[in-house]
Amino acid sequence: MVERNTTRKSPRRTDALSRERITAAAVELLDAAGEGGLTFRALSERLATGPGAIYWHVANKSELLEAATDAVVAAALPAPVTPVAADECVELAKPEAPVRSPQDEIRAVALGLFTAIAEHPWLATQVTLQLSLGPAKPVPLRLFESLGRQVGALGVPQESWFTAASALMHYILGAAAQNASNARVAGSEVGRAEFLDAVSAAWEELDPDEYPFTRAVARQARDHDDREQFLAGIDLILAGTAAR
Template identity: 65%
Template sequence: MTTRRTEALSRARIVEAAVELLDADGESGLTFRALTQRLATGPGAIYWHVANKGELLDAATETVIAQAVDHPQSGPRDGIRTVALGLFEAIDRHPWLATQLALQLSRSPWGTVTPRIFESIGRQVRELGVPEAEWFTATSALVHYILGAAGQNAANARSAAPGADRAEFLDAVSKVWEALDPDEYPFMRAVAAQMREHDDRAQFLAGIDLILGRITR
């Protein structure tokens, strides 16, 4: 959709439009030509604010993450759960985000995204009374679980057949698990029904609670 520009173009509006394009068409859909059409402007106005696509992807990632972790805190344990769920839902809503986060954390951990995520979790870990020598390890364990589990959940949702009903998909998978060889896969057969009935967010938060239980023990 092309919009008529009625006010001075800002970097924030450019990043907002970039997020919209990424959500609609993925990284391949984010081009400066598409941006100029959406913002009803010329490429020069965009290049005034951002130098290239890499900078734009970084800015889009930073913006989404800032919104995801910006929640009122009500105690460190609830604070961690709130931030974790915010990141989980952001990755679920924005299919391109998991890949960009992996790149940011490995390629440029000195950028703004990695410190923002670690600060939002680490500050709560500190308030839990964890010994200072264990702050980084405990926070890293939580961050790696959050991003890994959220990314896998988003990948699972994308891999399902287009338009497929989640309950039908899980039922089909569980039936395959139940039909596995009982001698070779006794565990998979035993949990097939649990997988069919599980709630993604509840399961995700259960994992957070398991890690918090170990951290605070």
């Protein structure tokens, strides 16, 4: 008589783990509970495995945060394309394969990151941290390369590439992060419309001799669209780059 093996198999699937799967679970935890909610214990529970199996793929929380940040930004940015000068787009474009100008490509990069930071409240802090730790980190490199290729296609002299790409990158990161912060403040107690109404009303009550400009744009602040304002800033930088 053959004896049956009655040993129950564990439901844990450590053999199915990968760095990509761990990173995706980390992003879910970050979205749900922020950086404080991302622990290896919580990650282990979500993945139905033990911490040791996760450490096999990721050394520590810092590496995990970096991987999560890079994954979200990579998904947000448009696929890399070969830069095409603006005056060549009309000749090369075909109905089945439209070609975007460098300006359009820069706007796509900017808006992709703007949207990602708005959708992932933790992202702005992590991107800023990577930037502060050095330009060799994956996210600053990815963004700088995406913008730099298009700066070159705009016809900017090579000696000005670094300055132009840096100006774009710092504007995009700063403006996107500030917008996300404002949205969280407005959403914590009141809606965006009520928040802007309060700001506009406060500006209208300022001393007209000390704050003439701020009073003059109070209504514009109330009625503005965040994305349109963000993209207007990109257009201003591009116009200045072209003028130089």
